[in-house]
Amino acid sequence: MLLLARPLWDRVVAHCLDGLPLEACGLLAGREGKVLEVYPASNAARSARLYTVEPRDVLSADRAARAAGWDLIGVWHSHTHTLAYPSPTDVEQAPDPDWHYVLVSLSDVEPVVRSYRIIDRQVQEEPVYTEP
Amino acid sequence: MVIGKVGFGSATSLGRACGTLGGAVTVEVRLPNILRPMAAGEPIVNAEGDSLREVFDDLVRQYPALRSSLLTPDGEMHRHLNVFVNDDDVRYLGKLDAKVGDADTVTLMPAVAGG
Numbered sequence: 134m135l136l137l138a139r140p141l142w143d144r145v146v147a148h149c150l151d152g153l154p155l156e157a158c159g160l161l162a163g164r165e166g167k168v169l170e171v172y173p174a175s176n177a178a179r180s181a182r183l184y185t186v187e188p189r190d191v192l193s194a195d196r197a198a199r200a201a202g203w204d205l206i207g208v209w210h211s212h213t214h215t216l217a218y219p220s221p222t223d224v225e226q227a228p229d230p231d232w233h234y235v236l237v238s239l240s241d242v243e244p245v246v247r248s249y250r251i252i253d254r255q256v257q258e259e260p261v262y263t264e265p
Numbered sequence: 266m267v268i269g270k271v272g273f274g275s276a277t278s279l280g281r282a283c284g285t286l287g288g289a290v291t292v293e294v295r296l297p298n299i300l301r302p303m304a305a306g307e308p309i310v311n312a313e314g315d316s317l318r319e320v321f322d323d324l325v326r327q328y329p330a331l332r333s334s335l336l337t338p339d340g341e342m343h344r345h346l347n348v349f350v351n352d353d354d355v356r357y358l359g360k361l362d363a364k365v366g367d368a369d370t371v372t373l374m375p376a377v378a379g380g
Contacts, residue, residue, distance in 0.1 A: 160377070178378070186377035188347040188354055195297070195374060204298060208377050222380030228345065229299045229375060 135207075135233045135248040136167040139263045146244045148173040149211035149237045156184040160191065161207040161233060162198035168233075169203055176210075183222065184210045207233030207248075214240050217247040219256050227251035233259070289313045290367035292320055297374055303330035312371075317348065318361040320371060335373075347374040 137145070148171075149157040158176050163169040174190035186208065198205050212220075217238035219227075227234060230252040238245040250257045291311050296304055304310055305328065312327070314320035321342075325332045335343055341361070342348065348355045349372045355363040365371065 156380075158377070183380045184378060188349075188356075188374070188376070191347060191374045191377055192349055192352075192372060195372075210379060220380045222378075226345070226376075226378050228377055229297075231298065 134166050134259055135235070135261045136265060137161075137235070137246075137248075137261055137263060138168070141168055141171050142246065142263050144171050144173070145209050145235065146237060146246065149209075149239060149244065152176065152211060153239065154213060155179055155181050156211050156213060157237075158184040158186050158208065158210040160186065160194040160198075160205050161209060161235065162194065162201070162203040163206050164203055166206070166233070168206070170198065170201065171209075172197065181213050206231070207235060209235035209237060211237045211239055216240065217245045219249055219251060224251055224254050224256060227254075235261075289315055289319065290365065290369075292365050292367070292369045292371050294320065294324060295370060295372045299375060300331060300334055300373060303334065304328045315364060316361065317342075317350070317355055317358075317363040317365060317371070320365055321361065345376045347376050348372070349374070 148159055156176055159171055159173040161168045161171055172194035175187035177185040177187040195205055217236035219234060219236065223234065234249045234251055236247050246261060248259050248261045250259055291313050294310050294312050296308055301308055312320045312323040314323050321335050324335065335346065337343055350358060350363055350365055350369055
């Protein structure tokens with residue numbers, strides 16, 4: 134389960150829309166499945182098919198999260214033309230089994246936000262709530 | 266762990282630019298959550314070395330389980346790892362040849378990427 138309050142949900146989606154036509158990405162901070170802050174990042178891959186969170190943005194997000202007493206608990210990125218489901222590349226490169234992997238699909242009129250756990254390359258969707 | 270102070274502790278940038286200033290120094294290494302179980306659960310550990318390669322060697326000596334997360338079988342830096350010396354990305358400092366100085370902080374972060 135991921136709790137992503139509506140104002141944070143809106144910031145995630147807005148960052149993805151701002152990134153078009155490229156994929157957009159960012160990091161989630163919080164604890165125990167509750168997102169308390171989001172950190173929009175640059176896509177160092179500058180691609181409509183791939184993303185790489187700019188390494189300096191990972192460092193700065195980690196520092197900000199730690200300073201607030203949180204951890205980085207996940208990452209989000211957009212799929213500009215495909216469904217909100219992890220690609221084989223997403224699964225292959227998922228860095229942390231404890232993270233939440235949020236996908237934002239922009240392939241339809243309304244953005245679709247879904248979250249997954251990826252453990253040992255097994256993908257499991259989890260519900261996303263915008264309020265407790 | 267002995268903290269190996271040398272005489273140029275505040276001149277870390279100069280040290281990286283000029284090379285080795287003295288004996289091996291001790292740096293603080295910050296670990297991401299994913300690597301902590303391989304380092305006795307510690308979020309921050311100390312390691313000795315004048316270069317990132319030596320720091321990694323010392324980390325692996327202390328915590329052998331870290332090796333496959335830090336280095337490839339060929340001994341190169343793992344591509345799924347981002348490493349910073351203070352604020353500087355080591356990709357621009359020579360990767361494993363990056364010099365480190367006393368009071369430097371080495372931060373390890375997962376590379377976050379996908380498609």
